[in-house]
Amino acid sequence: MSALKLKVCGMRDPDNIQGLIDIKPDFIGFIFYPKSPRYVGEMDEDFVMRIPLSIHKVGVFVNESLDQIVSQADKYGLEYIQLHGDEDLDFAKNLKAKGLKVIKVFRVMDTIPFVAKQYQGVADYLLFDSATINYGGSGRHFDWNILRNYNLNIPFLLSGGVQLEDVEKIKAMEIDQLVGIDVNSRFEIEPAMKDLKKLRELKAVL
Template sequence: MLMKVCGMKYSDNISALASLKPDMMGFIFYPKSKRFVDKKVLEMSFREFDENISKVAVFVNKSAEFIASDLVGLHFDYIQLHGKEPIEEVIKLKNYGYKIIKAFPMSNAFEWDRTEAYEAYCDYFVFDTSSPNHGGSGQQFDWNILKNYQGKTPFLLSGGISIQDIEQIKKFQHPQLAGIDINSKFEIEPGLKDIDLVQKMIKEFRR
């Protein structure tokens, strides 16, 4: 399964995490987030970035034109959309050549037909805990909700995952579960990952 580490912000921390070789690394382009990343940091960090690690840019309610313009020269692999982006914007981003991850906020009241329009255009979904701040809550949702997901698009499990959840993750069964997305439970402060803790998680996860 895939290991995605999201919310990276500092150059040295990005380099240290890259040495652990996660499958994906996520960077937040949402200005209201405490993990909002400076593009100058990315320009420096990406000069010698492992090409085997997929780079994911996370946006909230921005147009495809804005995203494409904002990312010129940074060579991201995936765009993760974490707001209420209409399918038309997803299609435009696909036409720009990006792979797409669409996040959905999970709650007991979630209506699964909301995912259907995105099926044909998204490489992955992220199922995250519902939060007014569009993620980063550090809280888990009830994973049993996902039993109601009957779609064909693979998904990453997100929302308050910690190293204490590793056995529960391994036991969790769903035909479309592709991996996990970790963030706040592995931080010293917002945007600064505890490298030793992430290393331990990756080792246990891939065992």
């Protein structure tokens, strides 16, 4: 299979972001959910706009209004909107109509949610994360063998406590639509501050 894409989520500090840019991930994720310890707050618009176009900027939102999402997308040049809450299919369609790309998150317990198939032709990517009580990542795996039954025409990213030593196992599953991984807390020094050394090691094995 081809190299896995790398999405690094929960970025905030400009110097840390600049270091990440040098690693050349495929996606940088900014969390616009005020209850998250990685909430971006107000960022330097000029700095964010200067992130190379080869690195896709993702805004992560939880049950936010359409107008607010579009406003933040315009302000920071977000290309993808990651829907991490209870947003429905119509909401995703409305984002697409605004010219934005959509990553829809599903929290997985013991099966791929049936509703995921409705997002064919709407979501650019799905993202499968471990089920939690609250919104946001858990830092834990779910049973990845569930993904062997995936038969949708939507590429997806795998999240939920992915670590460096997991890459070989992920690749060995040989699931065509599994195109990348999403990492966050397992590669942090503290919330919103990434360990760039560990991320370089990860990028090297993808």
